[in-house]
Amino acid sequence: xxxxxxxxxxxxxxxxxxxxxxxxxxxxxxxxxxxxxxxxxxxxxxxxxxxxxxxxxxxxxxxxxxxxxxxxxxxxxxxxxxxxxxxxxxxxxxxxxxxxxxxxxxxxxxxxxxxxxxxxxxxxxxxxxxxxxxxxxxxxxxxxxxxxxxxxxxxxxxxxxxxxxxxxxxxxxxxxxxxxxxxxxxxxxxxxxxxxxxxxxxxxxxxxxxxxxxxxxxxxxxxxxxxxxxxxxxxxxxxxxxxxxxxxxxxxxxxxxxxxxxxxxxxxxxxxxxxxxxxxxxxxxxxxxxx
Amino acid sequence: xxxxxxxxxxxxxxxxxxxxxxxxxxxxxxxxxxxxxxxxxxxxxxxxxxxxxxxxxxxxxxxxxxxxxxxxxxxxxxxxxxxxxxxxxxxxxxxxxxxxxxxxxxxxxxxxxxxxxxxxxxxxxxxxxxxxxxxxxxxxxxxxxxxxxxxxxxxxxxxxxxxxxxxxxxx
Numbered sequence: 001x002x003x004x005x006x007x008x009x010x011x012x013x014x015x016x017x018x019x020x021x022x023x024x025x026x027x028x029x030x031x032x033x034x035x036x037x038x039x040x041x042x043x044x045x046x047x048x049x050x051x052x053x054x055x056x057x058x059x060x061x062x063x064x065x066x067x068x069x070x071x072x073x074x075x076x077x078x079x080x081x082x083x084x085x086x087x088x089x090x091x092x093x094x095x096x097x098x099x100x101x102x103x104x105x106x107x108x109x110x111x112x113x114x115x116x117x118x119x120x121x122x123x124x125x126x127x128x129x130x131x132x133x134x135x136x137x138x139x140x141x142x143x144x145x146x147x148x149x150x151x152x153x154x155x156x157x158x159x160x161x162x163x164x165x166x167x168x169x170x171x172x173x174x175x176x177x178x179x180x181x182x183x184x185x186x187x188x189x190x191x192x193x194x195x196x197x198x199x200x201x202x203x204x205x206x207x208x209x210x211x212x213x214x215x216x217x218x219x220x221x222x223x224x225x226x227x228x229x230x231x232x233x234x235x236x237x238x239x240x241x242x243x244x245x246x247x248x249x250x251x252x253x254x255x256x257x258x259x260x261x262x263x264x265x266x267x268x269x270x271x272x273x274x275x276x277x278x279x280x281x282x283x284x285x286x287x288x289x290x291x
Numbered sequence: 292x293x294x295x296x297x298x299x300x301x302x303x304x305x306x307x308x309x310x311x312x313x314x315x316x317x318x319x320x321x322x323x324x325x326x327x328x329x330x331x332x333x334x335x336x337x338x339x340x341x342x343x344x345x346x347x348x349x350x351x352x353x354x355x356x357x358x359x360x361x362x363x364x365x366x367x368x369x370x371x372x373x374x375x376x377x378x379x380x381x382x383x384x385x386x387x388x389x390x391x392x393x394x395x396x397x398x399x400x401x402x403x404x405x406x407x408x409x410x411x412x413x414x415x416x417x418x419x420x421x422x423x424x425x426x427x428x429x430x431x432x433x434x435x436x437x438x439x440x441x442x443x444x445x446x447x448x449x450x451x452x453x454x455x456x457x458x459x460x461x462x
Contacts, residue, residue, distance in 0.1 A: 008435075010415035014423060017430050024432070039439030041414040046368040047406050048416060050390040051399065053313045055450040059443060066439070105449045109442040158370035159383070168374050194332045194369035201402035203365055209336050210367070275430055 002129045003033040004075040004120070005067040007085060010042050011231040012078055018278040019231060022260040023077050023122060025274075029267050030130045030138060034075070037066050045080030046155070046198060057098075058105040060088035064119065065111040073118040075125055077260070079230035083155035083163065086119040090162040121156055121165055122260070123173055123229070135180050140268035142182030145289040148262065149223035150174040150185050151214070153233040154194050168192075174259065178227060181266040188221035190214075195240075197232035208247060211240040215252040225255040225286050227262055234258060238280045255283045265290055305352045308392070315388030320378045321346045327372035327382050333365055340365035342372050342382050349389065358393045364400050395455060407456045411447055414440030 044056035160168035175185040196210030238256040309315035327342040
């Protein structure tokens with residue numbers, strides 16, 4: 001069994017039990033052990049990097065130190081956490097001067113960043129540790145009637161030079177993982193464009209316009225649902241549909257479903273165990289094509 | 292002419308200040324081709340933000356307009372511009388550097404200020420309510436581990452983040 005320190009972050013435990021449940025159950029079923037370490041904090045994603053980048057790198061490095069001490073690699077679910085931790089890990093491994101500077105800050109906490117662990121996105125755990133073939137064989141409930149619009153969001157892929165998940169202009173990892181579940185991955189216009197999630201709360205009208213475009217394009221492509229990776233994208237597109245209806249007078253009724261939820265369903269996990277009622281846009285139409 | 296002299300000094304001082312900040316190092320490589328603007332999802336839907344223009348104004352030393360204006364806060368941090376820049380200007384990071392300078396001078400949208408406050412009080416930018424925490428066992432989720440908020444506060448103190456945040460809250 002392969003073990004990882006699970007980096008849970010803030011938004012998932014605060015708002016999205018559906019994400020956490022599906023990820024924990026699916027990874028356990030695939031033989032990945034997740035360890036919950038004490039004393040972790042916020043990863044310091046782009047909104048905190050916007051306030052102070054040096055502080056953000058130091059806090060991210062502190063969290064990586066906890067995994068180093070436990071002798072475990074880290075796995076992230078949220079793309080904000082992935083961006084922050086994988087970026088910091090790569091930057092400090094590549095730049096001795098920066099590493100020394102951050103370690104001077106970390107000395108206040110009794111930690112030292114060594115740079116001997118990896119930060120992985122859970123999609124990488126699926127492709128590298130589980131493997132596509134074993135994943136395919138583990139599917140007991142193929143999603144063969146389902147047309148899924150893959151949505152990467154921004155921070156699983158970019159900045160690609162540091163994150164190295166996939167080609168930032170032509171990624172295929174998520175589409176491949178969707179197809180391993182028996183579903184059809186549908187192409188749509190401006191697939192890689194931002195959902196506007198990080199503008200929510202400061203420029204809502206721009207955020208909703210970007211989310212609306214995503215919903216428009218996936219609807220036109222005939223998708224049954226959008227598969228997301230990030231809790232911010234999930235909120236922008238799920239909760240966002242209620243706001244778009246109210247403020248822009250447009251109705252989509254497009255289910256937004258985390259890839260981990262689709263994975264859990266395909267692995268035969270009981271939908272009643274997945275807190276699917278957390279979704280603002282009901283996923284009944286998706287379930288009726290699966291069960 | 293004092294006006295001209297100020298302009299020259301300003302245009303030298305501000306880009307140099309940005310360059311010295313973490314994230315801002317590549318700003319002077321920009322040759323204004325506009326690849327960033329044509330890759331920007333926000334610039335497509337509003338004329339209030341254009342990454343090429345933010346960099347241009349910064350390079351011209353228009354410090355106040357850049358730092359106190361709304362434009363830098365309209366970047367959605369998607370990094371499309373940074374991926375495509377032929378000069379390898381790390382544009383999204385340059386915008387962080389500009390925002391970091393703005394924060395130091397007290398210009399920061401409320402929601403970011405709320406994140407900063409939650410970070411130092413709870414160790415998380417989004418608070419996990421007692422209600423949600425108590426509900427975890429009924430959903431089949433393990434208890435949450437305690438956060439390392441004490442260590443985090445030491446980091447905020449070592450970088451001066453806490454003082455800037457307190458000044459902002461006191462203002």
